Amino acid sequence: MDGLSQVQARIAEIQARFQPSAAQSTSSSSGDWASVAAQAGLTGTSTTGSSTLATASENAVVSEAQKYIGVPYLWGGTDPAKGLDCSGFTKLVYGNLGIDLPRTSSQQATSGTAVASLADAHPGDLVFFDYDSARPGVDHVGIYVGNGQMIAAPQPGESVKLQSVGNPAVIRRVLPETADPTADSGSSTLAGVPYANLFTSAGSKYGIDPSLLAAVASQESSFNSGAVSPTGAEGLMQFMPSTAQGLGVNPFDPASSVDGAARYLSSLTKQFGSTDLALAAYNAGPGAVSRYGGIPPYTETQNYVSAVTRKAEAYS
Structure with a gap:
């Protein structure tokens, strides 16, 4: 089994252990997650299976993002062993691929180059949303994976998941245009x-x-x-x-x-x-x-x- 498959197997095991506790309170769920994550060896370090960062490409971003499906949402979270918030998730995924993003979604919305519309979006692009009417500007981010879907850390009580992308307010491409076109x-x-x-x-x-x-x-x-x-x-x-x-x-x-x-x-x-x-x-x-x-x-x-x-x- 290769490194990616090993990580996916560990995530699947963690998901299976964690799902029965999904109806519990946020605090108890966080405790359960920390326990099973520790048992599975999931930490806040890169999970690429090597000390060398993976090559950044569209498929690599999607594959890296998939590894964290099932990790519970945690406001301010940057460690998958504890939980991730939306921008903590995107920063971790891109960091594992050698691309350093700012910490918050509003800061990340200024990274890279603008994409005109969802019709022009590529897998791996960052999609941003303005959900908080009390605060102007971007307050949520996910990773577009194609076919009208994204992977994101939604909100408290939920986990990183694949979901409909909806109508993003901003789309940014942070992958270099020269990213390896032969990958996968x-x-x-x-x-x-x-x-x-x-x-x-x-x-x-x-x-x-x-x-x-x-x-x-x-x-x-x-x-x-x-x-x-x-x-x-x-x-x-x-x-x-x-x-x-x-x-x-x-x-x-x-x-x-x-x-x-x-x-x-x-x-x-x-x-x-x-x-x-x-x-x-x-x-x-x-x-x-x-x-x-x-x-x-x-x-x-x-x-x-x-x-x-x-x-x-x-x-x-």
Whole structure:
């Protein structure tokens, strides 16, 4: 397991431990977080897995930001072992990539260069908001990841999460225009898609189109690695516990989940002979596809196959 996967696995473990305490008060939640973060070895130091800072690129910023999903909000927080506020989160992410940002969101809003509109925004751009009517100017910041979404530390009682970007008041690009254009070149068609590097790696390993894996993740969990469905499906790729166990997958670890999904879809494609039937089996189970000799006559499954196919085409 590489350094990034190790960090993601630790974050997933922390998220799983922390989620049951989410309904507790802010003070007790902070205590619980400090405890599990300490157990997992999460500290305020760089988590790049090396004493050398990672190369700053659009995909690198998105990947770095994803590591902190699940860290609780803490006003003034700059240490992920304790909690992060919005600008503490952005400063930490960029600091781990060798770019020093000012401490507050209002100061960060003067960094880099202006981006005219969301239509012109790139993954890794900083998006700023004016939510406090009692105080003029910027008071919130997040990291744009593409597809109308950002990762941010929202407010007390919540955690760093992937969410809709809405309508930012200011957008700034702090990455140099000469940032490595070849970084994650294999996932260029997935630029800005969360976990693009994982989809590309697993797709290459098992012969599955990375765009299809991204589409499945989008349809299943909206790229939420901590998602749990009403029926009990878990993680980024929404494995039922029994399926995850059979595949040896940790559904809350994005790297493990994507790898397992690619391996499973590869097996289903070989078993049924087509991508559509593999997707139907992923949704309804291989038994249902075998029983009906094709896509089962379930509205949910038929809509699922169509939706994933459309999204995969859009990502290609």
